[in-house]
Amino acid sequence: MHPLQCVLQAQRRGPWASVSWLLLRTCRAQSSVHGTTCPGPERQQENGVRKDFSSRLAAGPTFQHFLRSALDPQEKPDVEDPPPYLTVDELSGRQRKVYLETYGCQMNVNDTEIAWSVLQKSGYLRTRNLQEADVILLVTCSIREKAEQTIWNRLHQLKALKTKRLRSQVPLRIGILGCMAERLKEEILNREKMVDILAGPDAYRDLPRLLAVAESGQQAANVLLSLDETYADVMPVQTSPSATSAFVSIMRGCDNMCSYCIVPFTRGRERSRPVASILEEVRKLSEQGLKEVTLLGQNVNSFRDSSEVQFNNAVSTNLSRGFSTNYKPKQGGLRFAHLLDHVSRVNPEMRIRFTSPHPKDFPDEVLQLIHERDNICKQIHLPAQSGSSRVLEAMRRGYSREAYVELVHHIRESIPGVSLSSDFIAGFCGETEEDHLQTVSLLREVQYNMGFLFAYSMRQKTRAYHRLKDDVPEEVKLRRLEELITVFREEATKANMASVGCTQLVLVEGHSKRSATDLSGRNDGNLKVIFPNVEIEDVSNSGVRVRAQPGDYVLVKITSTSSQTLKGHVLCRTTLKDSSAYC
Ligand code: 5AD
Ligand code: SF4
Numbered sequence: 001m002h003p004l005q006c007v008l009q010a011q012r013r014g015p016w017a018s019v020s021w022l023l024l025r026t027c028r029a030q031s032s033v034h035g036t037t038c039p040g041p042e043r044q045q046e047n048g049v050r051k052d053f054s055s056r057l058a059a060g061p062t063f064q065h066f067l068r069s070a071l072d073p074q075e076k077p078d079v080e081d082p083p084p085y086l087t088v089d090e091l092s093g094r095q096r097k098v099y100l101e102t103y104g105c106q107m108n109v110n111d112t113e114i115a116w117s118v119l120q121k122s123g124y125l126r127t128r129n130l131q132e133a134d135v136i137l138l139v140t141c142s143i144r145e146k147a148e149q150t151i152w153n154r155l156h157q158l159k160a161l162k163t164k165r166l167r168s169q170v171p172l173r174i175g176i177l178g179c180m181a182e183r184l185k186e187e188i189l190n191r192e193k194m195v196d197i198l199a200g201p202d203a204y205r206d207l208p209r210l211l212a213v214a215e216s217g218q219q220a221a222n223v224l225l226s227l228d229e230t231y232a233d234v235m236p237v238q239t240s241p242s243a244t245s246a247f248v249s250i251m252r253g254c255d256n257m258c259s260y261c262i263v264p265f266t267r268g269r270e271r272s273r274p275v276a277s278i279l280e281e282v283r284k285l286s287e288q289g290l291k292e293v294t295l296l297g298q299n300v301n302s303f304r305d306s307s308e309v310q311f312n313n314a315v316s317t318n319l320s321r322g323f324s325t326n327y328k329p330k331q332g333g334l335r336f337a338h339l340l341d342h343v344s345r346v347n348p349e350m351r352i353r354f355t356s357p358h359p360k361d362f363p364d365e366v367l368q369l370i371h372e373r374d375n376i377c378k379q380i381h382l383p384a385q386s387g388s389s390r391v392l393e394a395m396r397r398g399y400s401r402e403a404y405v406e407l408v409h410h411i412r413e414s415i416p417g418v419s420l421s422s423d424f425i426a427g428f429c430g431e432t433e434e435d436h437l438q439t440v441s442l443l444r445e446v447q448y449n450m451g452f453l454f455a456y457s458m459r460q461k462t463r464a465y466h467r468l469k470d471d472v473p474e475e476v477k478l479r480r481l482e483e484l485i486t487v488f489r490e491e492a493t494k495a496n497m498a499s500v501g502c503t504q505l506v507l508v509e510g511h512s513k514r515s516a517t518d519l520s521g522r523n524d525g526n527l528k529v530i531f532p533n534v535e536i537e538d539v540s541n542s543g544v545r546v547r548a549q550p551g552d553y554v555l556v557k558i559t560s561t562s563s564q565t566l567k568g569h570v571l572c573r574t575t576l577k578d579s580s581a582y583c
Contacts, residue, residue, distance in 0.1 A: 093124030099133035104141025113236030122208040140180035144457035179266035202226040225268035232277040245292035254298040259463035274307040286347040294353040301357040304333035322403025323360035337365040367414040383423035387442030388435035419525030421450035427477030429468035451488040489563040496561035505579040538573045
């Protein structure tokens, strides 16, 4: 058998030409290429298993197997038939314990629950104790180099754990999931011989098979990107029963191709989950008593459900004024305004948020709905990235500073009191001191309530990597970043000061981390609000005095603020419907 068994599927997807592959690699490949001795006496029993497995693997999957794996996820049976080289027993988790560790954004937190849901169905158990794990899976991020460095460091620590485990004859399996698996593919297997499996963001359904292959001592990878995988039927497991809020994934991938960003390469093309399946999940969460749902996606407001032919007759919506796309305009499908409308009707006592949107997709119908509907939070994340039109063009963001500022004014007119947040990158290719000052001035002009600020990190494969020069020295990037952070804090403090004396509706989350006598919750703008845990009146039961519990709405009179937190005293317990006491 060839030491490197792989199925290569080169897929031409317009400008997205990419090679996606499934890879199974024998240990022999490692020893011949890298001179490692393989395996020690403690692995002899495993060797026998591998021999038997290898002969089955040589027979390879059948054509029917490929046809079945190409089925629409909705049509797939709950428990997959094993491929011909695995038995049902080998494919099952057999109560092995999985430890999952998440890095990066909220999408990764959600992906962790999807991966866990798949593994749970397959007979795995979950452990929160690293020491007792049989399988350790890291859900990784590639957005900046620092994020990847953290994973490499972690892998070195896990290596020691695995080596120790080998001596005690209970082999520990280590897997890399998500963006880093997708970006680096085989490089991870070559660099870190201890990694047993790789699964890209669209390959979590394949985890049981990959782990079964790994059990025989082989490395296994699936980094195939999909055009339609949304994990619509994989309901993430609600892991914290006391939680007040949940994230619901509504779309995956990104078609924007901003020149600095690796996401379109690691997470693939944009695709949306069918509205019906989203509503089903939101209804379930509402029945479980959750009070807040955040709709999640890389470009959440570019949502477009085209899963049924009749949806393509739906009226097309426009882009925000002065905004353009790097791709051919898309037509038809059920759009974000439709989804937001239906999700917010599920339970009027349930707050709805969404992240992360792109500024190009804020047509009037979305703004109108946010304004009208009490339970849609008046909070919009509007990633600007830079305040310089020249830099925005180099970033291929599809708007100028002027168009962005006009949108900010339009949003503020349409949704009075809206709270705004943004992402900015300091030191992008070719950014001059003048460009940087333009960003400083945008921060002053808009006065955001929240901000996420980053130093530029060049990523291979991106357009900037191929066409531009990473010419801003590291120390200049960091100095500019510090300046942006200082200005953002000053402006956010001023913006938050405006709420002193106001009464705000707060969803209680639990005890404050800093003080046992205080409670903590979030206002409509998603800012943290701290207030003393005292007895209060319940407006729905006049005369009854209660203490606020997680999941309760309370009215809090704001008395002081910083750039990130508000403090106040609590007035009463209320409902979302009854609270009209805004400033
Ligand atoms: N370097 C620095 N920041 C980046 N972001 C995306 N790619 C990069 C990069 N290469 C930031 C953007 C984006 C946020 C999620 O991460 O601000 O909005
Ligand atoms: Fe990256 Fe731009 Fe897509 Fe956001 S919109 S994920 S920054 S390519």
